[in-house]
Amino acid sequence: MSKKIPQHPESYWRDSTNAITSKQLEKDIKADVGIVGGGITGITAAYLLSKKGKKVVLLDAGPLFNGTTGHTTAKITAQHGIVYDSFIQQLGVEKAEQYYKANKQAMEFIKETIDQEGIDCEYTVDDAYIYTDSDKKIQKLEQEKEAYDKLGIIGELLDEIPLNIPIKKALKMENQAHFHPLKYLNHLVQIIQQNGGEIYENTTAIDVEYSDHQHIITRNGHRVVCDHVIVASHFPFIDGEGFYFTRMYPSRSYLMAFEPEKSFPGGMYINAGQPSRTIRYVNIDGKDALLVGGEKHKTGQGKPEIEHYEAIEKFAQDTFGIKNYLYRWSAQDLTTLDKVPYIGPITSDQPELLLATGYRKWGMTNGTAAALLLTDFILGEKNPYAEVFDPSRFHAQPDIKKFAEINADVAKHLLKGKLEFTGKSIEDLKEDEGQIIRIKGKRTGAYKDEQGKVHLVDTTCTHLGCEVNWNSGDRTWDCPCHGSRFSVKGEVIEGPAQKPLTKYN
Numbered sequence: 339m340s341k342k343i344p345q346h347p348e349s350y351w352r353d354s355t356n357a358i359t360s361k362q363l364e365k366d367i368k369a370d371v372g373i374v375g376g377g378i379t380g381i382t383a384a385y386l387l388s389k390k391g392k393k394v395v396l397l398d399a400g401p402l403f404n405g406t407t408g409h410t411t412a413k414i415t416a417q418h419g420i421v422y423d424s425f426i427q428q429l430g431v432e433k434a435e436q437y438y439k440a441n442k443q444a445m446e447f448i449k450e451t452i453d454q455e456g457i458d459c460e461y462t463v464d465d466a467y468i469y470t471d472s473d474k475k476i477q478k479l480e481q482e483k484e485a486y487d488k489l490g491i492i493g494e495l496l497d498e499i500p501l502n503i504p505i506k507k508a509l510k511m512e513n514q515a516h517f518h519p520l521k522y523l524n525h526l527v528q529i530i531q532q533n534g535g536e537i538y539e540n541t542t543a544i545d546v547e548y549s550d551h552q553h554i555i556t557r558n559g560h561r562v563v564c565d566h567v568i569v570a571s572h573f574p575f576i577d578g579e580g581f582y583f584t585r586m587y588p589s590r591s592y593l594m595a596f597e598p599e600k601s602f603p604g605g606m607y608i609n610a611g612q613p614s615r616t617i618r619y620v621n622i623d624g625k626d627a628l629l630v631g632g633e634k635h636k637t638g639q640g641k642p643e644i645e646h647y648e649a650i651e652k653f654a655q656d657t658f659g660i661k662n663y664l665y666r667w668s669a670q671d672l673t674t675l676d677k678v679p680y681i682g683p684i685t686s687d688q689p690e691l692l693l694a695t696g697y698r699k700w701g702m703t704n705g706t707a708a709a710l711l712l713t714d715f716i717l718g719e720k721n722p723y724a725e726v727f728d729p730s731r732f733h734a735q736p737d738i739k740k741f742a743e744i745n746a747d748v749a750k751h752l753l754k755g756k757l758e759f760t761g762k763s764i765e766d767l768k769e770d771e772g773q774i775i776r777i778k779g780k781r782t783g784a785y786k787d788e789q790g791k792v793h794l795v796d797t798t799c800t801h802l803g804c805e806v807n808w809n810s811g812d813r814t815w816d817c818p819c820h821g822s823r824f825s826v827k828g829e830v831i832e833g834p835a836q837k838p839l840t841k842y843n
């Protein structure tokens with residue numbers, strides 16, 4: 339138990355899971371389906387396909403659950419912020435309904451799977467609320483409620499919520515849920531292996547080639563030869579000429595787990611405005627605890643990341659009182675042009691190469707929906723929700739506007755990073771601190787570790803050449819253009835970059 343916010347980020351889910359480990363791929367191998375990515379999408383798809391008798395091979399660049407799935411709030415809900423009204427406006431009622439039903443089906447699937455497989459993962463039914471304390475957002479919530487009515491979603495507009503915080507209006511969606519995501523997925527991993535599926539960790543997929551079959555190529559030169567490939571690596575590790583880096587933007591948000599002073603009345607909450615806030619209950623080692631988070635911002639941009647953690651801490655202290663600090667961590671999410679994930683063939687002429695990405699902050703249900711949809715696709719079965727998620731879709735509204743906005747922002751940061759002046763030098767660095775400095779005129783990332791050793795990297799991102807910035811919250815180098823992230827030694831933590839930053843001595 340700590341009376342201070344933990345110095346280093348660590349996800350409670352990861353820390354409390356005895357994850358099954360697997361070795362590296364050290365030979366060429368054949369499968370029916372090769373899956374890249376050991377998060378909720380990849381593992382659920384591997385579970386479903388292996389149950390249907392398909393031979394699956396799943397690769398992960400690091401250990402399993404190390405991506406966004408291991409850093410989620412783990413709400414199982416179809417209430418994804420205020421979205422249904424804008425989906426109806428922009429995509430039409432039919433597609434808005436497809437989105438809702440796909441997520442509802444995913445919720446039901448998770449519950450059924452937990453029951454059928456007897457998984458002990460703290461699954462708890464709870465109501466979900468979007469609340470606002472701003473007059474300006476009241477109308478938005480009322481419009482969202484009208485959208486619920488059009489789509490047959492049971493919802494209720496409220497003037498009060500169980501939580502004792504000042505609000506002007508709230509919208510409730512009943513009977514949603516939360517769970518321990520890694521206890522759930524770890525159990526599925528066991529079943530995949532019992533069904534003959536193979537999992538390889540610390541095996542980075544870098545390309546896919548086609549000759550007779552699909553060949554997934556790994557960094558150490560091995561191949562997975564298969565009929566279908568599922569790219570579930572969060573940011574797709576191959577682009578397949580789908581230009582996904584121009585059609586999504588990355589953002590980061592923060593979570594803190596603590597024992598509150600005040601008792602918690604139940605419910606899962608998000609606010610309707612900025613800065614974003616999210617709240618849910620979790621039982622940690624038999625104690626009542628809360629996960630409180632938010633502070634969403636574009637990766638590599640804005641104020642120092644540590645200030646986002648501090649803002650969450652202040653909100654938690656003011657709202658609940660903090661008895662003990664337990665954990666803090668952060669997550670990266672990808673948002674598409676129309677806020678609907680891309681799930682399906684990477685391009686319309688490559689039906690054996692499938693991807694799932696862009697879940698915004700709602701990966702538990704969207705990721706499960708993706709696994710169900712891609713499994714149907716591979717088995718040749720019709721999925722009623724495929725159309726809304728088709729990665730090749732393009733809507734004049736809102737896509738053109740958002741596309742221009744995302745890529746203008748990339749161009750701005752590409753230039754800004756190159757021109758930025760920094761007057762800092764190595765001597766200015768404190769322990770456990772990173773800074774951009776100039777060495778012989780070259781922009782250089784410098785981090786001094788707790789033993790006083792300085793690690794230097796070239797700050798030019800190996801994806802498309804933007805300049806990375808120091809992340810003071812998580813001690814990483816983050817790219818403001820498409821969200822690649824690198825360790826203090828330059829290793830890739832998060833794509834689209836595949837190569838490490840150049841290290842200097």
Ligand code: FES
Nearest residue numbers: 799801802817820
């Ligand atoms: Fe694209 Fe860095 S992630 S340039």
